[in-house]
Amino acid sequence: MSGGDPPPPPTVVKVEAPAAPTTDVLVAAAELPMGQVLQPADLRWQKWPDDALTPGYITRKDVPKALEETAGATTRSAFLSGEPIRPQKLVRPDSGFMAAILPAGMRAVAIVTDSRGTNSAGGFILPNDRVDVIRTFRDEENSKSTGSDVQVSQTILTDVRVLAVGQLIQEKNGTNVVTGETATLALTPGQAEKITLAQKVGSLSLALRSLADSGRPPEAEAAPQEAALTVMRFGVSRQQTR
Incomplete structure (x- = not known):
């Protein structure tokens, strides 16, 4: 190398950072809804950084057969x-699913509606939705005095959580037929007694509440209007207040 040549550039040696230690953690292989019975295909092992591990995670080194x-x-x-x-x-x-998801102090009570969706917001009520419970019954006293079939509807419970929905299936002429729908509600003991009695003396319907209204205290809701009567006369219904 002549005296006028620049020195060669320094050699750069790339040193890769050591890989962060990981541990196999049991994770969901796909989105899993509440109430799903797990199958092996629903689960998989995934490498998880050791510095992000939480004591509640299931690891392969601690539970090799966890999957x-x-x-x-x-x-x-x-x-x-x-x-x-x-x-x-x-x-x-070996544990009951409904008892596991029921909050402390609450009771799970199933009510029956019809199979056409008219008593359950068109069939769009799902678990964890919030509903009002409406009782409809025949007003015997007014029916006798007016000579008409007088039906009364009133809201008996508000902002109730739905735990589960299902169908009633019965066998008719060798075929399984859907004869009704059920909704299991989370209620206080007092509400459970009230709704059990209401179901004996009338039919129950569910009114779906907006997410924005769920959890609002009763005093924040608008005051209920006067109860209305639906009078059926000659096949024509009309509303009147008491």
């Missing part, structure tokens, strides 16, 4: 795809 052992459990709440599976959000096969 097989977790199958058969029921989800207490929904999981996102890739979300770690935590035992606190599962119901074991």
Whole structure:
């Protein structure tokens, strides 16, 4: 190298940073709704950074057979795809699902509606929705005095959480037929007594509440208007206040 040549550039040696240690964590293989009975295909192992581990996660090194052992459990709440599976959000096969999701001090009560959706917001009420319960019954006293069929509707419970919805199926002429729908509600003991009596002396309907109204205290709601009577005369209905 002659005296006038510049020195060669320094050699740059790339050193890769060591990989962060990871641990296999049991996660949801896809989105899982509340109440789903888990199958092995619903779960998978995923590498998780050790510095992001939480004591509630299920790891392969602690529970090698967790994927097989977790199958058969029921989800207490929904999981996102890739979300770690935590035992606190599962119901074991030997435990009751409804009892597990029912808040302390509450009672689960099932009510029956018809199968056409007219008593359940067109069939669009789903678990975890909030509803008002409306009782409809025949006013015997007014029916006798007016000579007409007088029906009364009144809201007996407000802002009630729906735990589950289902169908009543009966066998008729060798065929399974849907004869009604059920909705299981989370109620206080006093509400449970009230709705049980109401179902004996009338029919019950559910009115779906807006998410914006859910959880509002009773005093924040508008004052109810006077109860209205629906008078049926010669096949024509009309509203009148008491």
